Amino acid sequence: xxxxxPATTGKLELRLLGSVCICVDGLLIEExxxxxxxxxxxxxxxxxxxxxxxxxxxxxxxxxPEQEPELAANNxxxxxxxxxxxxxxxxxSGTDSRxxxxxxxxxxxxxxxxxxxxxxxxxxxATVALKTKAISDYEAALKLYAGELLAEDRYxxxxxxxxxxxxxxxxxxxxxxxxxxxxxxQWQQSIEQIQHLIAFNPSHESAHRQLMRLYALxxxxxxxxxxxxxxxxxLRKELDAEPEPKTIALYEQIAAGQIQPVLQxxxxxxxxIAPSPLAKKEEALAVAPATxxxxxxxxxxxxxxxxxxxxxxxxxxxxxxxxxRSRNQQEVEAIAVLPFTSxxxxxxxxxxxxxxxxxxxxxxxxxxxxxxxxxxxxxxxREVDPQKIGSELKVQALLTGRVLQRGDDLVIQAELIDVKDxxxxxxxxxxxxLADLLSVQSxxxxxxxxxxxxxxxxxxxxxxAKQHTENIEAYQAYLKGRFYWNKRTAEGxxxxxxxxxxxxxxxxxxxxxxxxxxxxxxxxxxxxxxxxETAKRVKSTAIKAVELDETLAEAHTSLAFAKxxxxxxxTGAEASFNRSxxxxxNYPTAHHWYAYxxxxxxxxxxxxxxxxxxxxxxxxSLSINNDVGEIYWFARQYDQAIERCRKTLEMDATxxxxxxxxxxxxxxxxxxxxxxxxLKKAVEMSANNAYILALLGYTYGAAGQRSEAEATLAQLKxxxxxxxxxxxHLALVHLQLGDFDRVFELLNQAHDEHVFSMLLIxxxxxxxxxxADPRYAALLQRLKSxxx
Numbered sequence: 001x002x003x004x005x006p007a008t009t010g011k012l013e014l015r016l017l018g019s020v021c022i023c024v025d026g027l028l029i030e031e032x033x034x035x036x037x038x039x040x041x042x043x044x045x046x047x048x049x050x051x052x053x054x055x056x057x058x059x060x061x062x063x064x065p066e067q068e069p070e071l072a073a074n075n076x077x078x079x080x081x082x083x084x085x086x087x088x089x090x091x092x093s094g095t096d097s098r099x100x101x102x103x104x105x106x107x108x109x110x111x112x113x114x115x116x117x118x119x120x121x122x123x124x125x126a127t128v129a130l131k132t133k134a135i136s137d138y139e140a141a142l143k144l145y146a147g148e149l150l151a152e153d154r155y156x157x158x159x160x161x162x163x164x165x166x167x168x169x170x171x172x173x174x175x176x177x178x179x180x181x182x183x184x185x186q187w188q189q190s191i192e193q194i195q196h197l198i199a200f201n202p203s204h205e206s207a208h209r210q211l212m213r214l215y216a217l218x219x220x221x222x223x224x225x226x227x228x229x230x231x232x233x234x235l236r237k238e239l240d241a242e243p244e245p246k247t248i249a250l251y252e253q254i255a256a257g258q259i260q261p262v263l264q265x266x267x268x269x270x271x272x273i274a275p276s277p278l279a280k281k282e283e284a285l286a287v288a289p290a291t292x293x294x295x296x297x298x299x300x301x302x303x304x305x306x307x308x309x310x311x312x313x314x315x316x317x318x319x320x321x322x323x324x325r326s327r328n329q330q331e332v333e334a335i336a337v338l339p340f341t342s343x344x345x346x347x348x349x350x351x352x353x354x355x356x357x358x359x360x361x362x363x364x365x366x367x368x369x370x371x372x373x374x375x376x377x378x379x380x381x382r383e384v385d386p387q388k389i390g391s392e393l394k395v396q397a398l399l400t401g402r403v404l405q406r407g408d409d410l411v412i413q414a415e416l417i418d419v420k421d422x423x424x425x426x427x428x429x430x431x432x433x434l435a436d437l438l439s440v441q442s443x444x445x446x447x448x449x450x451x452x453x454x455x456x457x458x459x460x461x462x463x464x465a466k467q468h469t470e471n472i473e474a475y476q477a478y479l480k481g482r483f484y485w486n487k488r489t490a491e492g493x494x495x496x497x498x499x500x501x502x503x504x505x506x507x508x509x510x511x512x513x514x515x516x517x518x519x520x521x522x523x524x525x526x527x528x529x530x531x532x533e534t535a536k537r538v539k540s541t542a543i544k545a546v547e548l549d550e551t552l553a554e555a556h557t558s559l560a561f562a563k564x565x566x567x568x569x570x571t572g573a574e575a576s577f578n579r580s581x582x583x584x585x586n587y588p589t590a591h592h593w594y595a596y597x598x599x600x601x602x603x604x605x606x607x608x609x610x611x612x613x614x615x616x617x618x619x620x621s622l623s624i625n626n627d628v629g630e631i632y633w634f635a636r637q638y639d640q641a642i643e644r645c646r647k648t649l650e651m652d653a654t655x656x657x658x659x660x661x662x663x664x665x666x667x668x669x670x671x672x673x674x675x676x677x678x679l680k681k682a683v684e685m686s687a688n689n690a691y692i693l694a695l696l697g698y699t700y701g702a703a704g705q706r707s708e709a710e711a712t713l714a715q716l717k718x719x720x721x722x723x724x725x726x727x728x729h730l731a732l733v734h735l736q737l738g739d740f741d742r743v744f745e746l747l748n749q750a751h752d753e754h755v756f757s758m759l760l761i762x763x764x765x766x767x768x769x770x771x772a773d774p775r776y777a778a779l780l781q782r783l784k785s786x787x788x
Contacts, residue, residue, distance in 0.1 A: 010098040012087070012111035014047050015118045017166070018147030024087055024099075025113070033089075038063050038075075039082035042100075044150060046109035047117050048162055053108040062158045080107065118144055119166065126169050130176075135184075138177035145170045148200070171197055171204065178210065187218050195404055203238045205231060209247050216254045219261035224254045334369035336393050339380040340401040340414075351403040352377075353479030358399065360554075363586035371395060372588040372618035390419025393619065468549070474507035481516050485523075496520045511549035518542040518558035535566035535754075553584035561593055564600070565756055568786050573597050588618040595631055600759040604635040622648060626657045633665050634763045641665040656686050663695060668765050672703035690719055694729035698766065701736020709737055726750060728757045732766060744775045751782055758783060 015021040022029045022043065034040040045062055046052050054062075060072040067075070084097045091097060101108040109115065125141035149163040150156070174197040181190035194211040198204060208231035215224035228243070228251040235241045243251075253259055337358045342351040356373050363370040371393055379389065386398055401414035417423070469475050481499035484492040497520045503513035518541040524534045539562030545555035560576035563569040577594040580587060591614035598607035611631045614624045629644035645662035648655060659682035666675035679696040686692055697712030713733045719725055731746035750758050761767055762780070770776045 011113035013116045033086045036082040039079040216259040334395040335397045336371040336395045337399045342403045349483035374621040378620045386419040386422045468512040469510045471507045474503040477503035511545045514545035515555040538562040553580040556580035557590040588614040622655045638665045667699045675699045690725045697733035728755045
């Protein structure tokens with residue numbers, strides 16, 4: 001905007017609750033623009049003043065209470081000028097300002113296009129809610145309360161009284177809305193409102209009592225008793241006080257089982273909240289009396305980013321594992337981190353991202369087997385039965401959690417569970433700000449480690465506390481990238497690329513974002529890029545990730561993949577796979593892809609070992625389970641391949657690759673009709689995938705059904721007019737039709753096009769009938785000459 005534009009334009013928006021944001025016509029005024037801190041304070045004071053105007057002397061008293069009047073007046077003129085320049089950088093004269101006006105001895109805040117201040121909007125909405133008692137009005141008001149007023153000016157006297165009034169108003173709204181939800185039988189919403197209230201004010205004792213009672217009413221006695229201990233710990237730490245007699249009385253009533261739950265079903269309790277999975281096992285829930293040592297609760301003033309929370313959760317998890325060893329006289333050899341839950345779908349990327357970050361960080365630790373993401377996320381949205389999951393996954397402990405977010409406030413609850421008897425080994429709640437800095441992460445990590453007497457080496461401490469970026473915007477973009485990448489849909493993968501690129505734009509040195517981008521290109525969904533083009537993109541981004549952080553196992557795995565596909569550098573790929581596994585021996589993707597590098601080298605026994613290790617780490621991954629069968633097929637162990645594919649199909653009968661692989665195994669055993677039936681099903685389910693169609697044509701030929709094989713070949717040629725059909729696929733059908741000249745012509749073409757299947761021809765049983773032909777030896781020589 002320029003000063004020549006009509007004064008009817010210009011909207012000013014001030015958000016003072018939570019993080020301070022000042023916008024002109026929808027554009028954020030960046031922090032660096034405020035060269036004078038008191039120029040920004042001037043705006044805040046005027047925004048909080050009735051009619052948004054003050055006498056100059058009042059402003060001077062607020063801003064320079066101890067200065068001489070003449071000096072203070074001079075300073076006031078300077079900050080008025082600075083504030084105007086910050087809001088209107090092209091302003092030529094103060095008299096043309098649209099926002100900060102002076103009249104007589106008064107300074108006024110105005111906006112011709114509209115002045116919107118979240119504090120006023122919140123107070124108005126709160127007034128409506130308290131009058132109507134409508135839950136929608138309560139939620140509308142609370143949505144505006146993103147945090148305490150002017151947290152960045154916590155020690156300014158001019159903001160203190162208004163801050164306290166707004167805080168009390170927000171607490172009242174939360175408390176009353178919780179009561180309304182409770183009266184309507186909406187237990188989850190009622191509990192969440194009280195949890196938010198406690199997040200705002202951890203020492204609010206009546207809120208702790210309200211939450212204890214709610215937990216008891218829904219049948220989660222353990223959560224109710226644990227809430228008392230959290231309340232007790234906070235009061236001791238923050239106020240140096242003990243709980244009130246009525247809080248202790250409520251605790252004793254709950255402990256004695258005198259409060260009868262209104263919800264009896266475990267399923268109903270789960271729908272009400274995400275309580276401890278131990279609620280059904282009250283005999284195992286021995287909770288210490290009121291005199292017990294308090295559960296550690298973070299200070300309200302601690303200001304950390306998500307990475308710090310993850311580090312704390314990791315250390316707490318390991319502390320639980322340490323305690324588990326002493327309690328059971330045995331080591332925790334395996335653990336599963338189950339998907340953290342969230343009642344808000346908009347925060348799902350955050351809860352999923354925290355879960356995945358915990359899995360990735362824990363997996364770096366030696367002598368601990370950590371279930372991979374694919375396996376853990378199979379339990380998303382399911383009721384947690386520790387013993388059942390422990391038996392299914394062969395783990396000794398589970399880490400579960402819950403994420404709550406309101407505005408800039410974040411609450412993470414977590415607990416480590418012994419699958420043997422469902423007992424809680426460790427539990428904690430973290431109340432933090434979402435967008436704060438990471439400066440105290442290492443300090444808190446050391447503090448928690450010392451408190452729990454956890455014995456970690458320096459290297460292990462560095463691993464669990466490692467921060468890949470200090471930029472919250474970049475980190476959130478990365479988490480969204482992982483969230484969409486894990487969907488594995490065409491749209492999801494493409495969207496993940498956008499978010500990874502956004503993270504890199506915000507933080508160009510964010511190595512993990514480059515590794516994520518490489519992963520996205522590795523599974524690029526359509527034919528807009530050839531496999532070779534995607535391999536080039538994988539390699540360039542993986543190289544960048546490694547250059548930025550040589551300790552990223554994910555980056556080395558992506559680089560190894562590109563070396564295989566693009567460079568045909570099997571030895572170089574193996575070196576990168578080994579480096580990845582050295583950094584993270586529990587990374588299933590590295591074991592998975594390394595198995596194919598070993599197949600290409602003809603080292604089939606080692607390939608089987610690697611794919612089975614991937615399966616141990618990710619036992620419910622459909623692709624890994626299927627590829628166990630495929631590598632058995634390469635090793636000509638067809639019965640084992642068939643057995644593995646059947647088990648994969650028991651997990652998911654719609655998984656197309658398993659129908660494809662079992663068809664391959666049937667065909668090599670000479671069970672042609674079973675093979676044709678399996679492959680027909682796969683073709684139908686995949687909407688005529690070219691490779692599966694070629695396998696069907698190959699099997700028709702092997703079964704002596706020449707006309708069907710020729711019809712399939714014609715169908716493939718027709719498909720090639722609209723989409724890429726690999727010459728290797730066509731060669732398979734010509735092979736069974738006996739047209740060897742055409743087969744070698746197509747295989748040489750596939751070689752030139754860097755078709756991945758060409759790397760595996762030494763082990764491919766379908767090509768056995770070609771091996772005596774001199775042209776096959778020449779083809780191998782051509783292939784060998786392109787492999788470094």
